[in-house]
Amino acid sequence: MSVQANTAASPLAPEWLAVPADLNALQEPLWAAGVQRNDDGVLAVDGLSVAALKEQFGTPLFVMDEADFRARARSFKDSFDAAFADICGGVDVYYAGKSFLCTAVVKWVEEEGLRLDTASGGELAVAARAGIDGARVALHGNNKSDAEINRALDMELGRIVVDSLDELERVAKIASGRGEKAKVMLRLTPGVHAHTHEFIATAHEDQKFGLSMAGDSTDQAGLSAAEEAVAAATSYSSIELLGVHCHIGSQIFEPDGFALAAEKLLRFLAAMQEKYSIVMPELDLGGGYGIAYTPADTPRPPAEIAQAMAAVVRSTCAELGIRAPRISIEPGRAIVGSTTFTLYEVGTLKTVRVDSPVSATGKTAETEAKNVTHPRRYVSVDGGMSDNARPVLYDADYSAILASRTSTAAPQLSRVVGKHCESGDIVVRDVYLPEDVAAGDLLAVPGTGAYCWALSSNYNYLARPGIVAVRDGSARLIVRGETEEDLLNRDMGV
């Protein structure tokens, strides 16, 4: 059997992965604005090196660039305000806390003029602890408990986004029992299927979220669940119906899906106005704006998406002859995702040899002819699926870079894996790293601000990492990492 030399481009690499011209360079647009290499080659945020961060906080560690978070939040607010200024005087931007939430982030969001979208009593607790004005908070969820609804009313939330007819009745009853009026939006499913992973696409019919807009979705011929909810909402004296909401999915690059959903919901608002003389003043178009996890991803700047959406809202309202509702959006990932990288320390390394990938017709001619195998290097780090479940859950791709130094060694196709007892415990499926990566080196994985810490677990009794925010060259823990003590102190020992 012949063994192929370790050439730069590996036949095992996916098509989208090019061999970087310079392995030490940070590839745009994966990184936060404040991340670059110091003069000594060590990766740094705002000049603060990862070596210093490791020294002070250990690894694994989520490292967030606070100025970058604030800039991205402002960029959404400013771009959407500008695009919609002449339509509805601007846009309310609700940061989707499910992507990453802690009290520091709530404060940044508020200071940058945004609002907050929550999805559970726990997220409301963070909002309350941060001291944000309840009027600037929304509550989502397809199965809110009575306690969560009561908490929303206690906090005098700006909006409860009601997900079903069942829930509408419950909110009405609870509010009525308190002698209050609940401010309600109705979550609709406009039937727009955005191109994203099945588990994060949410506006098609066959799923748990929202009220269907399809004419046959209730027992009454021609009446949709959405329409029935509007009629019911206006019949309750304890409900103030603000408007309708939709969220078509997540990690979406093209503005068309958002624009189409906006058009459908505007037509719905116009129909309700005509049929019942109900004028709803608000339209929430949800979140879902994509980011770059690898150089193959090509997200659009917020301004471009805002303009495409505004054009459709403007023309649809003109066509329907209705006054444009106040628009709101709920970006999560696109604000926080790229602000953060995860810092890991390299441990065990091993190289395996793998046959050329099998094509649809069977083995490649090359493999059949020469029995050629190709190297893939497994680089184990000190975290894994417990701090980033996205590769396991959604086949998500990431990228990685040698962070503690530069290297002139040749590129080697590598797979960054965690330390859990599962072969699916992959952090970065395919990446070129320098051949001389060794135990003790630090790796940085960009784009881990959204849905990584938020989805983290204690699998194999690993302690969840802390999160540091770097600002003006100094770092502070905004969430401390767990200790062994934390892990053990809920074990009742009986």
Ligand code: LLP
């Ligand atoms: N609004 C609603 C009602 C949502 O359900 C979501 C996300 C958002 C806003 C924010 O979406 P974003 O802008 O962050 O895409 N864990 C998955 C994503 C789940 C999204 C859940 N809902 C992932 O890691 O890809």
